[in-house]
Amino acid sequence: MERIRVATSREYDVVIGGGILSQLGELMKPLIKGRTCAILADDTTSSLFGEAVRASVSSAGFKTVEYIIPHGEESKSAENFIAILNFLAENKLTRSDCIVALGGGVVGDLSGFVASSFLRGIPFVQVPTTLLAAVDSSVGGKTAINLSAGKNLAGAFYQPCLCLCDTDIIKNLPEDIFADGMAEVIKYGAIKSVRVLELIKLGAYENLEEIIAECVRIKRDVVSEDEFDTGLRQLLNFGHTPAHAIEKLSGFEISHGKAVAAGMCIMARAAENMGLCDKGIAAETEELCRAFGLPTSCVFSPEAMVEVAMSDKKRGAGGITLVVPKTRGESVLRKVPDCEIIEFFASGAEERK
Ligand SMILES: NC(=O)c1ccc[n+]([C@@H]2O[C@H](COP(=O)([O-])OP(=O)(O)OC[C@H]3O[C@@H](n4cnc5c(N)ncnc54)[C@H](O)[C@@H]3O)[C@@H](O)[C@H]2O)c1
Ligand SMILES: [Zn+2]
Structure with a gap:
């Protein structure tokens, strides 16, 4: 315990x-x-x-x-x-x-x-x-x-x-509901913990207690530093800017976890294509998502997604803060002007084979 x-x-x-x-x-x-x-x-x-x-x-x-x-x-x-x-x-x-x-x-x-x-x-x-x-x-x-x-x-x-x-x-959760949660678990690995990434690969069910504990510690640490959501807590939004757009465009038919999985893959591919993170990050994110039957892309156009993202209530003046992977187990906040958001969504849209 x-x-x-x-x-x-x-x-x-x-x-x-x-x-x-x-x-x-x-x-x-x-x-x-x-x-x-x-x-x-x-x-x-x-x-x-x-x-x-x-x-x-x-x-x-x-x-x-x-x-x-x-x-x-x-x-x-x-x-x-x-x-x-x-x-x-x-x-x-x-x-x-x-x-x-x-x-x-x-x-x-x-x-x-x-x-x-x-x-x-x-x-x-x-x-x-x-x-x-x-x-x-x-x-x-x-x-x-x-x-x-x-x-x-x-x-x-x-x-x-x-x-x-x-x-x-x-x-004992139904597989689909378990997978939705796994998208957030993969998120914690991608932003702050190589250990979580490794534990998932060793077996999510076998290592569940340690995985949940590690994720709770990460959220605890981020939240204790930023209880009222004024800065650092945004790191927890990895994949969530595209995900919120995907959820809305699907009329909430696509679940949050599935949208987050697609959103993380979009951001990881974009970061890699734009030279902002190490090579192999996108492939690993996709592999982890696929292992739980989670999607790695979406059917919506980058233009449609940007339009929704621009109307998001969390948008600050003059741009959006995106969470961008840097290396394994580490992502950073990056303030992106409105006109550059399309580059991320377009660059990350294409699924890798
Ligand atoms: N407060 C926060 O920081 C925060 C963060 C992320 C998400 N959320 C919110 O969380 C909600 C989504 O949570 P969720 O995905 O747990 O959804 P949920 O509570 O709707 O649960 C999903 C489904 O699983 C069923 N279920 C629950 N436990 C079960 C079990 N043990 N076995 C079988 N079925 C079970 C539920 O009845 C429901 O039908 C959203 O409203 C979202 O906005 C809040
Ligand atoms: Zn979420």
Whole structure:
């Protein structure tokens, strides 16, 4: 079992290990003063793990109430946000009680935002059940809901008091959902860790605990230096500028992980073609993505992608900061003027044979 301390404005541990879901209640006990625990889950995660979570927190002395949302991105809505706040108020939760988010990034983001607002903030625990949630959304304190104008437009920076990741849950994910998370894992390798790249090659399933721990440490380190997303944290966006364009152009039919995989390959090929990184980086990025059935290119034109990227909310004045690979396990931030973005997307578009 790995225990990783995250030292943001509120410090907490990320605990990672096989079969540790049953220890949830015991781990929560010293952290939560209240006696009521609201479990928020989607229909899938509730039916798979709800019983085990209820048993663990009940045996640690907590009373449980449960709110279940339908699975899927549409559930990260303002309507569910309000409905859950009302549910917590009706069940008379106090500021010393807690929320347990049992699910992927949708449940985690929504629950975290609810936790940040209910009574101006109550403790919450993340129990990520997807690989993406384990290595990405459950660490870093970004919480959000979607508005009709776009994704993640309302939210808060709010840290959990504990994050528990049972790697047995992640190992048993449907292949497709596992692959989506692997795109983010490959991302961590590409920006900061040769070790992650090597571990993936040795066997992602066999080395899952170490891989997740390494990714969490990388995100922890980046986030501790830039908790409120003003600079360094942008490194975590490797592949994400093209990915966001791909997601939007596909009408969100292409999943985030698949879009990120294609986006990383586009950026790696562009960097290599433009002489900005070592030779072989693009081939390795493609090879890692292919190994999990992830795409390495997309059908959209560079022109269409640039148009979407230019309207991105994260765009700073006078250009975009792109994450560009430099060598194995190292990428750098590069501010690119608007007129040069097309060069990257066009240069990286062609898939290598
Ligand atoms: N807060 C952040 O920093 C951050 C970072 C990245 C992504 N996100 C957000 O995360 C969300 C995506 O997260 P996600 O990919 O986990 O999506 P998700 O929560 O929708 O989960 C994907 C699907 O997997 C199912 N599922 C979850 N656990 C399962 C399990 N163990 N076995 C079988 N099925 C399971 C879910 O029911 C769902 O249908 C997006 O809303 C995105 O905006 C947030
Ligand atoms: Zn991502």
